[in-house]
Amino acid sequence: MKIRLAWRLARLVLHLVQGLATCALVFPWAGDALRERLIQRWSARLLGICRVRLERVPGEDSLAHALIVANHISWLDIFVINAVHPCRFVAKAEIRAWPVVGWLVAQAGTVFIARGNRRDLRHIFKGLVEALGQRRRVAFFPEGTTASQGTVLPFHANLFEAAVDAAVPVQPVALAYVDAFGAWHPAVDYTGETTFVDSIVRIMKGEPIVARLACLAPIPAAGAHRRELAQAAHDAIAGALGQGATSGDQITR
Numbered sequence: 001m002k003i004r005l006a007w008r009l010a011r012l013v014l015h016l017v018q019g020l021a022t023c024a025l026v027f028p029w030a031g032d033a034l035r036e037r038l039i040q041r042w043s044a045r046l047l048g049i050c051r052v053r054l055e056r057v058p059g060e061d062s063l064a065h066a067l068i069v070a071n072h073i074s075w076l077d078i079f080v081i082n083a084v085h086p087c088r089f090v091a092k093a094e095i096r097a098w099p100v101v102g103w104l105v106a107q108a109g110t111v112f113i114a115r116g117n118r119r120d121l122r123h124i125f126k127g128l129v130e131a132l133g134q135r136r137r138v139a140f141f142p143e144g145t146t147a148s149q150g151t152v153l154p155f156h157a158n159l160f161e162a163a164v165d166a167a168v169p170v171q172p173v174a175l176a177y178v179d180a181f182g183a184w185h186p187a188v189d190y191t192g193e194t195t196f197v198d199s200i201v202r203i204m205k206g207e208p209i210v211a212r213l214a215c216l217a218p219i220p221a222a223g224a225h226r227r228e229l230a231q232a233a234h235d236a237i238a239g240a241l242g243q244g245a246t247s248g249d250q251i252t253r
Contacts, residue, residue, distance in 0.1 A: 008204045011049050016100045018042075023107035032136075036086040039108050043082040047211065050203055052076060052177075054083055057214035057240075063171050066218060067132060067163040068139035069155075069233050070173040071241070072146050074190045075199060077175055078105060080211045087139035088131055090124060090159065098196045125162055132166035139173075142230060146191055149177065149184035152238045157230035163221035164229070172216040172233040174240035177209050185209050214240050 019042055027035060047054055062085045070077060075098065078089055089110040096102045096112045106112070113124055131138050142155040163170045177188040187206030190199050203209070216236045221229055 005201075005204055008049065008051075009200075012046075012200070012204070015042075015046060015049055016104070019104045020100070023104060027107060035108075039082050039086040040084075043079040043086075046079050047076070047083055050076070051208040052080070052203075052211050053208065054080060055210050055212045056084070057174075057212055060171070060215045060217050062215045063137070063169065063218060065132075065135045065137060066169050066171040067128075067160070067166075067221070068137060068171050068173055069142050069160075069237075070139065070175055071152050071237050072141035072143050073149060073175055073177060074146065074188050075101065075196065076177070076188065076203075076211065077141070078110075080175060080213055081139060081173065082108075084213060084215075085137060087137045090128065090138070090140035092144065101196070121158060125159065128159065128162035129165045132162060132168050138162070142233070146189075148189050148191055150241060152234060152241065155230040155234045157226045160221075160226035160229040160233075164224055164226060167222045169218035170221055170229050170233055171218045172236040172240075174212075174214040174216060174237045176212045176241060178212060179207055179209070216240055 022038060022042065026038065030038070044054070064085070068081065068087055070081065075095070078091070081087060086108075089105065089108075091105070091110050091112055093112045095110070096106060111124055111127060113121060128138055140159055142157070142159065143153040144156050145153070147153045160170065177185040179185045185206070187202040188209060194202075219229060219232050219236070
């Protein structure tokens with residue numbers, strides 16, 4: 001068991017080194033299309049090393065131009081979504097401090113936001129509207145933190161305004177990680193006192209994981225209010241995960 005774990009961790013380290021080299025040597029001169037292909041391929045291989053099998057739930061197609069919002073469970077979420085269709089992510093500032101992976105996702109175009117920093121929020125909001133106006137795909141986790149499997153926390157509505165200003169649809173994405181029997185996978189939760197390293201070891205030691213990704217029906221944003229969009233996206237994701245709709249008190253500013 002220890003030998004297997006050591007081998008899996010060694011493969012992960014080598015893959016991270018490859019990612020570092022790609023970001024340092026290729027990304028500075030690569031165009032957007034090449035960067036996206038490399039991100040998608042690297043993310044898919046990372047999932048394979050972690051023994052995560054990606055399963056697309058039948059439903060809507062993944063839009064090439066939209067504001068993508070998803071429930072947040074694990075550090076794996078970014079790579080699951082990028083393996084389907086690379087996005088420019090907005091993520092909490094704590095992710096930047098993750099060893100190696102934080103630097104890699106930064107080089108892939110992730111924008112980090114500090115909690116409670118309104119000046120930072122306004123600056124990032126302008127960047128999101130600009131990126132969406134350039135027909136780029138932008139994604140964020142409106143819960144603002146990770147939640148336990150099957151739980152969808154209240155959504156923060158502020159960044160939904162970017163979709164309104166850019167007149168692009170919001171596409172909710174529901175994520176779930178299950179075991180071979182279809183139950184929530186116990187190794188994936190990234191809450192409480194769990195550290196990034198703890199999470200990696202638990203995933204590498206645990207049974208193989210099936211990452212289920214469901215692209216849900218796009219929500220038109222033109223003329224809508226950010227709180228309405230946040231509520232609709234929250235209810236769509238909660239419904240896809242079997243929670244049902246919630247009242248408007250689940251949506252914050």
